[in-house]
Amino acid sequence: MNDTIQQLDGDSENEDHIEWFDGVTSGIDSKRVAAAGILAALSIAIAPVAEFIPRIPGWGIALFDPVSIIWIIAFLIGGFWIGIVTTLAGTMGLFLYDPTGIGPFFKIVATLPMIVIPYLGLKLRRQADSGSNLASPRKYTVLMLVALLVRLSLMVPLNIIIVPLFFDWGIEQIVQYTVILNVLQSLWDALVPYLVVYPTGLYRHYGMW
Known part of the structure; x- marks a missing residue:
């Protein structure tokens, strides 16, 4: 009996994973692939604009990032799949400008x-079927x-590790x-x-979603 229950639980979890994957990949067609490719190319082409944007003194990082804006626009218009593919493809293209990676x-x-x-x-609210569900400002x-909170939880430790390799900065300054x-940039x-x-x-x- 226990084995049967465990098997049913396992089947249920597998179905949940399959449902999530189907939700992400549903409707992937040539139109979506083309949209992701065009938006990724646009993000790469616009990257040099960042050279003219004001930067943090001493660090050299732009206060405004047009590349990531294109990636997020891709997500809002095309959905999760197009947003992620655009971001990944755009990142690969950026190695042309920054071979260090x-x-x-x-x-x-x-x-x-x-x-x-x-x-x-949206997924938790069962509203991930349409980007219009993000139109509510609230x-x-x-x-x-x-x-933003998740972003900070990733970027603060990452900068604490990486920045001292290039700059003689203390942890407090790096965190600030x-x-x-x-x-x-999140704004x-x-x-x-x-x-x-x-x-x-x-x-x-x-x-497109």
């Missing part, structure tokens, strides 16, 4: 929570604030700069894509 690595780690957390938030703000930078990462996608009607005409 440090910049692209930091960028993808910082950006992924801004995509994954809103999606999981819901979007709450999810992006949670994403990391928090300030990520709060500012733009959340605000600009929302304003581009929803109030303009872009999602209404071109939304």
Whole structure:
């Protein structure tokens, strides 16, 4: 009897995993692949613009990141699959500008929570079938604030480990700069894509989920 119950529980868990995977990958067709490719290429092409954006003194990191904004726009318009593929492909392309890989690595780690957390938030509410469910300013703000907390929990330790390899900074200074930078970038990462996608009607005409 116990073996039967355990088997049923295992089958139920497998079904849940399959359902989640199907939800993420459903509707993957040539149109979605093309959209992800175009948006990834756009994010790579726009990367040089960051050279003209004000940077944190002594650190050289831009206060405003147009690349990650494109990645999040891809998610809001196309859904989780397009957002993730655009982000991964865009990250690979950024190695053309930064062969060391440090910049692209930091960028993808910082950006992924801004995509994954809103999606999981919708998933928990069983609303992940449509990007229109993120159009509510209140819901979007709450999810992006949670994403910011997750982002900080990743980026603060990462910077504490990596930054001393290049700069003679103390931990307190690293933490302060990391928090300030990520709060500012998260503000733009959340605000600009929302304003581009929803109030303009872009999602209404071109939304793919």
